[in-house]
Amino acid sequence: MMRSAPNPTFEEKEQYHHYIPRFVLRAFAAQPQPSYDEPTRPVKKKKKQRKKKPAKIAAGDAEDPKGAEDDSPDEAGPSNAPKEPESRVEMEVVKDKGKPKPRRPRFDPAMDPYIKIYDLESGVLDFGKVGRSYGIPDMYKDMDHERAYHVEESLSKLESDAARIYHRIKKDHESGKYKFSITRKDRNVLRKFLFVMRYRSHKFWSKYTGTIDTYEHNDRHLLIEFLKERSITDLRQVWLLGLEVIVKTEIDADGEWLHTIGREMFPADANMYVFHMSESYMAFCEPQSPEDEFILTDNGFGIFEGPVVYDTDNLKSTGADGSSPQLKDPAFTEFHKLAPLSPRLILVLRSNFLRDGPIWEKRKKVFSEWKAWPKADSLLQDLPIKPPEVRYWLLPRKSKAVHTLEDEFSFEIYKVKTEQVYVINALMLQEAVRSITWASDEPLQRSLNAFLRNPNFMLEVSLSVFPEFTPRIALRYQKQRLLSLLDKPYPTEEVRPLEEFNKMNENLGKNPYLQPYYKFGGAPELFRYDSHQAFLLINFRSFVADHSGSAIPWRNKVNKATIKFMSTFHPRIVWFHVKIWNVTANRLRKGLEFSPVTEEDFGVLTGSGPEDLIANLVDFLPFRLLSRLMFETSLKDIHRLDSREKLTAQGVSGEKLEAQMVFQEMDMMKQFGGFGGSWSLVGTPYHFEPVNFCDPFGPDIPHELLYEYFKRDLLLRYNLRGNIEKIILGTRGTPEAYRRLSQLLWDHLYPIPENLFN
Known part of the structure; x- marks a missing residue:
């Protein structure tokens, strides 16, 4: 893809780009909403009510210009100019009613409500507006393109399509329906959007904000080759290009999209996208108990459930040469991917290896024999979900059904037990690195306690001693501290455990x-x-x-x-x-x-x-x-x-x-x-x-x-x-x-x- 040189005269006003869409954040609005005094939006004057600006008077003019209006409140004498009718602009009076019509608030509470946000870096619990939460200023700005916000424009179209499907599912769910159908085309839109949510997360954004010299991921050799092939010098362009290709490439029934993705994207990211679109099936869950709720975290749409195994016996660096000991990248298996849609609804992608049937049992057995395959069961193995039923369309002059974009997928919303809700929330809490959001305090409190007590989410001693795990220890402390803040007034006091760790290290050094x-x-x-x-x-x-x-x-x-x-x-x-x-x-x-x-x-x-x-x-x-x-x-x-x-x-x-x-x-x-x-x-x-x-x-x-x-x-x-x-x-x-x-x-x-x- 050709890139134009940056235009030094090109300037745009900074935009706030969300990596979690507002239509999801609104579902987690705090209840009740805080009663802050919001500044009101000034009433827009009607054309006839607007005062005319006084005309400019030349230095030698002795008389007021014709039709000029005297705006000075301190003028003692009456004006010689003919008076215009006074316009009443303070409030609009509704006919036949004695009460004035209230002004519209500057912020629409329904579209921009407050949500609860616990900042894991600062330790501050406070309310935040949906419009300025879970985003980064100019996240998708492309300074090498004549239209700097072209990626954001493409993303907004995909987000609009996903929002349409989301609201339909959410509306059916809230009305008490537990079954719904969507077309293959809409299902593809949802799956694509879920990957985009993961790919545009802070984790991937930060991965591509450095230079190739500071890039330490295990696909570095592939990235160097890709940069040379495309004559790209800025890592950020790799990420922006990936987003653009994903959004613009339609998922067709014939599979042509696979060739486009493989040809245009960075291969490692392209493989990850294809894997995401094909290796799992989609299901929806809600808590069985009306007292339970799901939570949302900064990376909640990029979390997977499955064993993660670090080889502490075979280190990347043992430290024998005086350097810091360092672990190799872990081996892992993605059994489930999670996407909270509301406090009462979550979308789950379950690996095909957990499907029922002889062929899947055979494949799982083969893969489990690989040395790199972590031999562990899923924590959500007992989640009661099944693949959707598919109704295929029989095309004219075809003897059997083929995949079309009009195929219909029938989903059921499965109820999950409290213990399973706790595990899902614990996975979210374990991986949260920047912030946590929830709707109601009591369900969060129960989930936090379950998370802190569950041995599956406790850091092993063999890992905790590595310097790279110090931030995770600090994060766990912050999450534990949240329990003591739920009944405190907002905003809460700031505490930064990582800085405390650094102070402890300073004292240790002395x-x-x-x-x-x-x-x-x-x-x-x-x-x-x-x-x-x-x-x-x-x-x-x-x-x-x-x-x-x-x-x-x-x-x-x-x-x-x-x-x-x-x-x-x-x-x-x-x-x-x-x-x-x-x-x-x-x-x-x-x-x-x-x-x-x-x-x-x-x-x-x-x-x-x-x-x-x-x-x-x-x-x-x-x-x-x-x-x-x-x-x-x-x-x-x-x-x-x-x-x-x-x-x-x-x-x-x-x-x-x-x-x-x-x-x-x-x-x-x-x-x-x-x-x-x-x-x-x-x-x-x-x-x-x-x-x-x-x-x-x-x-x-x-x-x-x-x-x-x-x-x-x-x-x-x-x-x-x-x-x-x-x-x-x-x-x-x-x-x-x-x-x-x-x-x-x-x-x-x-x-x-x-x-x-x-």
């Missing part, structure tokens, strides 16, 4: 005990994810220890493999892990492993350990060794403390105690692996590393040979004490860095008594 964590690349927004991963590592270690058998050689290999695997995690996660590990070890040492965890147990976390020294040396130590160093120093500290207590209890003390403590570390190296003293001496004449002590798959080292290796390594460390620091730090070292490294090496990694070799 926490003195977490500064070492931040030096490893941690951040407040990563806190929940990293701490969760750290706890998972605790559970992993416990599981491995419980299932590694009793054979010592095998357990040693398992221990080495476990430490080696966990050392691949990012240092910021390992820092958390060793902190929690210290809490657990401290409770075990005190015999409190079966006692409830108290706040006192976590006092260990405030103390400084070798992991904190490593954090302060992060600029001087090889990054690949940071996690391993934290594991090894913490492991040695814990075992050292246990061994010292046991040996002291046996009466061992003094130099004998210190000597035994040193050689016990050889046994630890045999069990868990570890660094020899030469890890920091690579490239120097002092380097000595005959075997990889950390390798879990190498052959077992005989005890005598291990003793010789350990003794030689110990002597090397003893002789180079004070110099290893200089080798590691080089010219970059500061006195503070030297002090910390010395403390790490000789107090935690390789503690050697001064008189060991005397």
Whole structure:
């Protein structure tokens, strides 16, 4: 489609474009309407009542122009000009009645009523006019077209056709009828309009408002190709083009529209549209109880019901490189699509896979075997709906019925139980991201309570720790808060939980005990994810220890493999892990492993350990060794403390105690692996590393040979004490860095008594 260059002189007054049509919003008008004092529309004067404007008088004119009217109320003397009859314009008097006819209000309450709107961003509950709700200024404005509002004009025609069908169905429903018929043509209009409602939602509008550089959706490669093919530089044009093609392409009975859509639209969106038009059947429902009502949300016409599965074991980014952990796009199944038409009527599109019949059961079985197909049932599986009955027209000279636009679809409005209404509303509440609207408070209150209690709509811990789910946590808080606002005067007080989360993160960033964590690349927004991963590592270690058998050689290999695997995690996660590990070890040492965890147990976390020294040396130590160093120093500290207590209890003390403590570390190296003293001496004449002590798959080292290796390594460390620091730090070292490294090496990694070799 050809696009003309923007016209710099072209200007139009801003228009408010709805993404939920006004004819639907009016159905959710608040009852009763608030009694605000609306400004009245000025009474339009009749032609004879309008005063003539005074003619302009030239500077030298001495007399008033003929026929001019004296409008000055302060003029003292009478005018010489002939007077015209006074016009009474204050009010119109109805003949034969003494009362004046009231002025028309500026706003027609029937066409522009108030609706209740709960703003999920600000937390404000207030009334809003239908005319200025659920829309975006100049949403469909096309600055690259000579008629900037050509898309809006096309949409208005489709909306008018949909409104005609909607009002007919709504009128029949409100009159007590539970069956109605529409032609295939009208059914196609409704289905097309439902897709347009989804496609013009804030979600899709915002998807196409950025640039291709910031576009992160999984169809990016297709979009790049489409942009090149059509010579489009503005993503917004892809969306506007899609809207225009959908609206202007008639759904014909022969299927020619499929070729047009596939040829003109962005392929990913075209496929989505075709899928929408063909993969489901349409049905209508109303609450069985007169006390129940459906609600409306900002994305209420783009919500589907079906399992959504995130693969938390196969991430897009694990965060191992220091970046934020990130999930891949989820796998999902659209069993039902919802479209609330009024508080008492909802349109449902049910997937053909939920149809009755052998062919559909067979297809569902085939698809369920696909790895990408989420294996879960529908929450609305028991919704009592069926496909409409179709009456086909037999065309002349045709032996069997064929599809025509005049085919008649007979629908029934099905009654749904209260529990099913709650699930439908819960789906709407779960996905609402901007605003919620409803007609009556009591039904909403019951639906909100059901939503908050339903485990199907609670965020799993494995997902809640990802930074991208923080906004959803804030939104859930806002929805819960709505319960406390229903009896408050409008507008309610503003509360922004996402901003509160940000403030909490700011305070978390200032926490003195977490500064070492931040030096490893941690951040407040990563806190929940990293701490969760750290706890998972605790559970992993416990599981491995419980299932590694009793054979010592095998357990040693398992221990080495476990430490080696966990050392691949990012240092910021390992820092958390060793902190929690210290809490657990401290409770075990005190015999409190079966006692409830108290706040006192976590006092260990405030103390400084070798992991904190490593954090302060992060600029001087090889990054690949940071996690391993934290594991090894913490492991040695814990075992050292246990061994010292046991040996002291046996009466061992003094130099004998210190000597035994040193050689016990050889046994630890045999069990868990570890660094020899030469890890920091690579490239120097002092380097000595005959075997990889950390390798879990190498052959077992005989005890005598291990003793010789350990003794030689110990002597090397003893002789180079004070110099290893200089080798590691080089010219970059500061006195503070030297002090910390010395403390790490000789107090935690390789503690050697001064008189060991005397």
